[in-house]
Amino acid sequence: MSEQLVFAMEVILNGLMAGVLYALVALGFVLIYKASGIFNYAQGVMALFAAMTLVGIMNGQVPFAHVINATFGTHVYNFGWTIPALLAILLTMAVMVVLAWAVQQFVMRHLVGQEPIILFMATIGLAYFLEGVADLMWGSEIKTLDVGLPQGINLWLDEVTFNIFGYGFFIDNLDIVATVIAALLVGALVAFSQYTKQGRAMRAVADDHQAALSVGISLNFIWIMVWSVAGFVALVAGIMWGTKSGVQFSLSLIALKALPVLMLGGFTSIPGAIVGGLIIGVGEKLFEFAIGPMVGGATENWFAYVLALIFLVFRPQGLFGEKIIERV
Amino acid sequence: MLDAAQTTDVQAETLLEVNNIEVIYNHVILVLKGVSLTVPKGGITALLGGNGAGKTTTLKAVSNLLHSERGEVTKGSIKYRGQSVHESDPAVLVEKGVIQVMEGRHCFEHLTVEENLLTGAYTRKDGGAAIQRDLELVYNYFPRLKERRRSQAGYTSGGEQQMVAMGRALMSRPETILLDEPSMGLAPQLVEEIFGIVKDLNEQEGVSFLLAEQNTNVALRFAHYGYILESGRVVMDGPAAELRENPDVKEFYLGMSDEGRKSFRDVRSYRRRKRWL
Amino acid sequence: MLDNSEEYVTEDGRKIGGVVMEMKNITLRFGGVVAIKDISFDIREGEIRAIIGPNGAGKSSMLNVISGFYVPQEGEVWFHGSKRPPMRPYDVARQGIARTFQNIALFEGMSVLDNVMTGRLNYMKTNILQQAIWRGKAEAEETKNREAVEKMIDFLEIQHIRKTPVSRLPYGLKKRVELARALAAEPKLLLLDEPMAGMNVEEKEDMSRFILDVNDEFGTTIALIEHDMGVVMDLSDRVVVMDYGKKIGDGTPHEVRNNQEVIDAYLGVSHD
Amino acid sequence: MFYREAGDFKVSYRDDSQTFPIKFDRYRYYVVLAVAFGIIPFIINDYWANALLLPFLIYAIAAIGLNILVGYCGQVSLGTGGFMAVGAYACYKLMTAFPDVSMFIHVLLAGGITAIVGVLFGLPSLRIKGFYLAVATLAAQFFLVWLFNRVPWFYNYSASGQINAPERDVFGIIITGPNAPAWATYLFCLIFLTLCAILARNLTRGTTGRTWMAIRDMDIAAEIIGVNPLKAKLTAFAVSSFFVGIAGALFFAVYLGAVEVGEVFGIQKSFLVLFMVIIGGLGSIFGSFAGAAFLVLLPVVLKVVGVDVLGWPTDIVAHLQLVIVGALIVMFLILEPHGLAQLWRVAKEKLRLWPFPH
């Protein structure tokens, strides 16, 4: 087998894995979009916020230490304890639920029935707000996140492929873990939205807030629920990405990697997020591999978008998105 | 089975009581200027009036849906079974048995017809079997829906959507239904059917109705009591039978003059308009 | 072939002209749903042609075919004696076909005046540069068309809401504004999809008056979908009845009213 | 009681369709113009020009441009940063290729070039709608930035890939470069802003504007009543990009003087301008001004209050600034989803009724 082909296969495999990581972020978007027609720009910041909170709790950091110290002239930074990862994750989850409640209570509740773009703007405002709060709360320096996930090359795969192709493939263990978690998440979420009463209510809310209210669906409840689930997804994404690169501001920018995935898969489709992620992941990695060197590289940022764009021209609602209803 | 006499007896018990409410949209547009009405248990109460009279607004005020339209009730009180429901969540009202069929259908476009109907049963806690039974009942009322059960509601015709909206409300097994213009856009046969269903539900299941309707003719035929709304005020009310005989109502809402129904071709000359206010 | 010159005399003795539009064997499918099944009928100059039928019969779809929004899988549309090639809706509008919609399709973010002004798009000839400069050509054109629009506004008695954003209007007035927008285009053929739904008798009477006046004063040909049999019987010259995508009747109101198939499928009881 | 329209009758349709039909508004508009052109240039200093007024003026142009696309035509775009970059690089190439031509022409041409690019990227809007389109425009954003970063021709093969605005003038008055006097740069931008605002106003009150709004409110119905969606959307993209391009050119040449494309014209810029449009009010020219003013001034005010007045650490202030801006955005949207412009309109409506409550 030609060497280039083997390389391409490795690139494809890695693209698939990268795609899964994108999909993890995209999932959060899909959930909220499905439930409220809101394009939640704050999803990336939520991942950052979740990861920062997780690290803060694990390390026993005092929230808002900097502000407290600046105002009262004290020097408190740490409670002096550390908390095991699993417990910390649960606590963080609780924080995310509180956040969901607060978002609903203070923002979304007052914007029922507004146009999508207004809601979108509100989430951008929320993103700013959360970003500021996260920094004030936990500080803006880089934090190392280690919840015990394996990382680094998967030796088994390396060996197997080496025996077959004479070239060992590189697959990151973390990516494998992410893939498994993503598969589980997607399965659970699809089942939830398609086959449960709450899932149906969630989709109803997305279509028509007023009508949903009129049949007795409590927007409050649905939205808190959905934002909590989205918060959970954000936490998972935050853990994955945070483990890779440390927890810091840039974590929130992974949202930008999720957008083309969303477009391609369809804003409303949970399986779409994963399929879209895979296509984008493979597409951009292959393009960078094959064409990148000719045009000077760093094509990944735009290629994903252009790929999605070209795709959309032929299928305006994405792969699995709900057909845009055009009737008069 | 209840007969007509019993129905009138039960009317003594008031389910819904709207007391002198005022509604303002956008902080500036005053739409309802003191509307009071009562809906007795087991009765069909009609709310009549021209375009923009405030019928929809009244219904929305009752079911607490004004909020999302930037409207608010600034004065007066709304009581259901004696309890104030003015500030409560719309969902609470549905749980209490009051459901609204909104004007202009408001189907969930991306859900299938059947899923639409099922969302109607959202607040119900009496199990899947009962819900399934009611689903069959709705399909019985509207066979057309059964044919289209798997299509997305957004693609069904206007009339079909109206049926979906009605059916969806029925799925919640309500005690009181607020019906906003159920006849709009429906074929005559279907209008009769829908009102037939209203009557059935009312007589057999004891469901009470508050009915906003432009089609005064039909509405007064089925209702027990009527209110006539104009520019945000109640200008006349009385038992349906009386209203039907009122000469003004006859002329302006039923399109009848002393010689019987006029042809639409004959009303071309510019006419005197009757306004109570 | 069509005989365009053929005169036609209605029940009450009105004379109407030759065929302006003819639908030939139209079939329209959406996936598995057959919305229109092999329907043919014609519309004659100056007449009021009603289309009735139960809900979901395919009436609105038929109007959509006429205005070019739906492209039928089979069949031909003949307009003014020639077969219409496939064209986009805006080109159809340019041929002088205007319409109103079943679920009011006004531009909610604009004032009544602006909405009605959009009806006159086909009369706007200045280019974008001239409009950017405004003074001169664009302004003159605007004023000229504004006059025509004001005429419609007067005609439909909506002067008082001229500057109101349509989103604030009650339903009935919206319907009227929509009619004004369609009329502003001074169409040869006007398609009305349930213009009187959601109105009370008084308002229906007003609307009837407008429709008749349009028909009379401007000689506009009108195709009308309506569920109020009183209105249909009183206003229309000829009626097509559809059911489940098929044509089950076509003729004068009187004929249709007594057609048993129509009574069974649609009217339920006979309406008199 | 101060604000009235009663007694202010129009006798012709022409009068009725003018920009400020109410006399009071018209006079206020003249006063603002007089102050902007007649007084400010004489009292302006470097700080006011470079830190506040120039960004305000330039952002206002960009906001008007984006407002045409988003507010009037309903096509949400997140590519503003990329289009501003086109304006900036076009201007740079023109400035360096034709040093003797007036800056005025360069800026206009830069706008024209951006309009062409805008139309190109607007083509998919025919098929793609809503948020799909919004995200799709990011393709333009990222691709354009990548292109300008990648192809050395655009930055005249300079070592670092930055572009620097050389000194250029209009009628002998230096407009770009470090030696340009504050009043000149201010006036230069002000003239462009005034022109853009007038053009935008003319376009939006006439036929073009109505076709845009029709597409925005209900594109299918618009098409059926005779709007050619291709033409309407593409003209919106063209006009919008024209303004945005002008803003980009001014931003680079007059305001910053040196630009690194990824940083200055990155996605953050797209969001910022979108913010201005929405906070200011979709579909309102005045709103574009209000939004630009609000978002240019607010951070500065917060900084001055936090750091200079209250003496807090800069990082806490910076974070608080995020919190406050975020909270304010949300608050405004809740208070009045249609932006500052609508807030202003409602206030006027109340004023008109005053002292009666309804």
Add this chain to the structure above:
Amino acid sequence: DLVIPDLSYRTGPYAAGGIPFSDGYNDYFTLLNERDGGIGGVPVRVIECETGYNTEKGVECYESTKGEGALVYQPLSTGITYQLIPKVTADGIPLHTMGYGRTSAANGKVFSNVFNYPANYWNGASGAINYLLGENGDDLSGKKIALVYHNSAYGKEPIRTLETLAEKHGYDLTLLPVDHPGQEQKSQWLQIRREKPDYVIMWGWGVMNQVAVQEAANIRFPMENFIGVWWSGAEFDVEPAGDKATGYKALTFTGLGDDYPVYDDLRQYVADAGKAAGAGDQLGAVQYNRGLYAAMLASEAIKTAQEMHGVADIDASMMRDGMEALEMTNAKMDSLGMAGFGPEFSVSCENHGGPGLVGVVQWDASTGTWNKLQDFMPTDAEVIGALIAEDSAAYAAENNISQRCE
């Protein structure tokens, strides 16, 4: 008083680097004020202004502080530097871009008000190559070197130098750009894994550094063959990768760690007195030391200016003269408690870039310290000088600048 604006960024994507630098910068001046009562008897007033690494805010900060009598600007951002170069020149205020900014500004003949001593990017590139030459017995021919760089003006700076040096020394250069922010570098590192370059040089900033180190560890690229520029060589760049980062190398032009006498004073007068900037937890960190060093160079230039002009409360133009006449000797540094903290050098009218001496350090995760591998060594002045001359000439031509110093 002596006004020193500090255009810092404690927020945004690069906060992790901006915070310690600004802390060090502030703390040194605080030390001078607390211990010596200022410089030459005049207290220093640092005006901190948050830029968030954003050019527009940088402009706002510049405009709002320059009127206060600002002596020197140190924006720690290549973007803002480019912005300010023409402005400071027009306003007559010096700009010090220590180890960043526009490299050709080293040519004082063209850039009258811009200083980038003691070393610039091109020194960095050459320093890295020189170090590798040393490792390989002065022969790099046939070796493959990959440059992983931040796809921005900053990241692109070393390319020209590396290319020129590639011709000279016969190595193969592969360019691997990483777009901001640099969260995803799979493609780049897979390519490295496939092509197995002998060495990887990195020009990164922000999250890009952490991800690169992590990815390098993941593909088991030998860490000792991976060298980052000084902005890719802080603790927080390597810590997220844990033990696997051991062996990673970085360039430096300052001393690292807190093993200098000046730290005793810093603790005594600043940190323990509760006067430290920020959280006060950055003492001894790599970028803290850089901030400290920048402040020290500024204060030494102030002293020089005070001597030259015989005025204690100097203004910006005197400061400029002071910077142009700055001389850093070992003796001087010794007296400041910072012996060996930086190279010896002197600035002149022609040369605003210093000697360009570059050191190399290596990370040891087990102790969490950077160990010195190579002292400050000279770089290829010949190649760099030519490049500087060429680029600054182009700038001068573009902006009609006539050469100074004749």
